[in-house]
Amino acid sequence: MKDKTFLMIPGPTPVPERVLLEIAKHPMGHRSGEFSKILESVYSDLKHIFQTSNDVLMYTASGTGAMDAAISNLVNPGDKVLSLVIGNFGQRWAKIAAAYGADVEVIEVEAGKAIAPQVLKDRLEKDTNKEIKIVTLTQNETSTGVTNDVKTLVSYIKEHGALSIVDGVTSIGAMECKMDEWGIDVLISGSQKGFMIPPGLSFLAASERAWAVHKECKRPDFYFNWSTNKKSVLENSTAFTPAVNLICGLKVALEMMKEEGLDNIIARHTKIAKALRKALKAINLQLFVEDEAIASTSITSVLPPEGVSVPDIRKVLKNDYDIVVANGQNKLKDKIFRMGTLGFVSERDAITAVGALEATLHKLGHKFELGKGVATLITELNK
Numbered sequence: 161m162k163d164k165t166f167l168m169i170p171g172p173t174p175v176p177e178r179v180l181l182e183i184a185k186h187p188m189g190h191r192s193g194e195f196s197k198i199l200e201s202v203y204s205d206l207k208h209i210f211q212t213s214n215d216v217l218m219y220t221a222s223g224t225g226a227m228d229a230a231i232s233n234l235v236n237p238g239d240k241v242l243s244l245v246i247g248n249f250g251q252r253w254a255k256i257a258a259a260y261g262a263d264v265e266v267i268e269v270e271a272g273k274a275i276a277p278q279v280l281k282d283r284l285e286k287d288t289n290k291e292i293k294i295v296t297l298t299q300n301e302t303s304t305g306v307t308n309d310v311k312t313l314v315s316y317i318k319e320h321g322a323l324s325i326v327d328g329v330t331s332i333g334a335m336e337c338k339m340d341e342w343g344i345d346v347l348i349s350g351s352q353k354g355f356m357i358p359p360g361l362s363f364l365a366a367s368e369r370a371w372a373v374h375k376e377c378k379r380p381d382f383y384f385n386w387s388t389n390k391k392s393v394l395e396n397s398t399a400f401t402p403a404v405n406l407i408c409g410l411k412v413a414l415e416m417m418k419e420e421g422l423d424n425i426i427a428r429h430t431k432i433a434k435a436l437r438k439a440l441k442a443i444n445l446q447l448f449v450e451d452e453a454i455a456s457t458s459i460t461s462v463l464p465p466e467g468v469s470v471p472d473i474r475k476v477l478k479n480d481y482d483i484v485v486a487n488g489q490n491k492l493k494d495k496i497f498r499m500g501t502l503g504f505v506s507e508r509d510a511i512t513a514v515g516a517l518e519a520t521l522h523k524l525g526h527k528f529e530l531g532k533g534v535a536t537l538i539t540e541l542n543k
């Protein structure tokens with residue numbers, strides 16, 4: 161049976177029917193009063209989700225657009241940027257900063273690990289001349305399923321005086337991320353993840369300190385220029401023609417998020433991901449990230465069992481059960497598969513996924529006690 165696809169990748173994530181119906185409507189004029197009211201509500205709710213009193217800028221672009229906007233509005237050629245890399249998306253910050261002429265230094269750890277806060281602290285303490293202007297980091301590394309301790313890392317960056325730029329693409333709406341309380345200077349995210357809408361929008365908020373640095377930026381981008389975009393936010397407008405329908409859908413998605421409450425959303429993600437990890441172990445699968453302290457609540461990376469390939473697991477899951485899980489990226493391609501539990505995800509989804517994964521592995525000859533994954537999952541969920 162087709163047309164029953166369940167996206168269990170780390171984005172795009174499933175979209176609620178309420179949101180889909182909203183997006184399906186005729187587009188409205190982006191300079192109309194009606195649309196301005198929608199923007200007013202969206203801009204206000206985004207601040208709530210970002211846990212900030214700063215304005216949240218919205219770009220018609222994927223998450224990388226907001227990453228680009230973070231760097232291009234702050235960095236002058238020759239500025240020193242320290243990039244904390246725990247996977248592909250941390251690496252992307254370094255690439256963007258280098259593209260804008262920054263002098264980039266990288267602290268990188270092997271895939272599956274997080275940045276040890278002490279390593280950053282030591283590096284920053286050595287920077288007695290305060291050459292490091294910006295530190296980039298990823299809260300949740302989607303390529304591995306590892307979460308960095310952003311609260312502690314940002315506290316060290318603040319102590320040093322550099323600006324912190326944090327990628328919250330697969331963390332916002334899935335785990336705690338308190339922009340103002342933790343002192344994050346720039347926080348970005350994308351629509352197709354915890355926000356439960358299709359790809360096409362990205363978001364960026366900046367602290368007062370970051371805005372002051374932006375004012376000194378010699379050649380900020382045109383389309384992504386913070387100042388131009390902020391002026392529009394203050395007028396409940398957008399600088400250019402935005403993805404009107406996505407924004408209408410976003411309004412509904414943000415209302416759903418408010419109805420559920422941010423704490424409850426985070427608790428739901430935590431509960432499902434923890435139960436999923438236990439269930440996977442119960443069917444003799446090895447997790448790529450074994451340390452619970454750094455394991456993501458939105459992405460779980462799994463090693464294939466002996467004698468079974470990642471492409472075969474993905475193929476059977478898709479063809480026989482219409483469930484899509486993600487492959488590993490780059491060096492991890494075919495070495496791990498990644499299960500997204502992000503955004504519009506429920507306990508029922510986890511039960512379905514573990515059941516289908518058991519059926520898949522059974523077909524592929526993996527040895528385990530059939531039903532033990534689902535039983536473990538249900539026991540955990542019902543605790």
Ligand SMILES: Cc1ncc(COP(=O)(O)O)c(C=O)c1O
Pocket residue numbers: 170171222223224225249298300301302303327328329330350359
């Ligand atoms: C952590 C993280 N950062 C950045 C991105 C880039 O976002 P996009 O693909 O929307 O440009 C992604 C995409 O998956 C991501 O997971």
